[in-house]
Amino acid sequence: MARKVLSGPALVGAAGAVTTIATSAVVNVWTDGWSWVAFAAVVGLTATSVAIAVLGAGPAKRDDATVSQSASAGGRISGSRLRARRGAHIAEGASNRGVIRGSTVDAKTGRVRVTSDDGVIEDSTITTD
Secondary structure, rough: OOOOOOOOHHHHHHHHHHHHHHHHHHHHHOOOOHHHHHHHHHHHHHHHHHHHHHHHHHHOOOOOOOEEEEOOOEEEEEEOOEEEEOOOOEEEEEEEEOOEEOOOEEEOOEEEEEEEEEOOOOOEEEEEE
């Protein structure tokens, strides 16, 4: 699958750079003799460049990582170390007298589910990249 070279933030950044270059070229050509038309064009290009830069920055991207644990019907979870980053989702659950002890999950991406239904999971380690 071909990857888009300029999309989203990259396209906005490129548009900002092109606008800045155009502003510089106009100022360079028109500095010999200023006129109100030249001044208005420079102000317009500069304002456009600033607007593109501000819109390109946008809000900070959220890290939508989630972690959930549940124990029901006599299930027990103890000593778990769960770490989800960059949109990873971790779900850990014990039911029907199931036990999870000392589980370690370090997920950078993807979905991880650890489930014990009337069984025992002990000292397990799961790592994703």
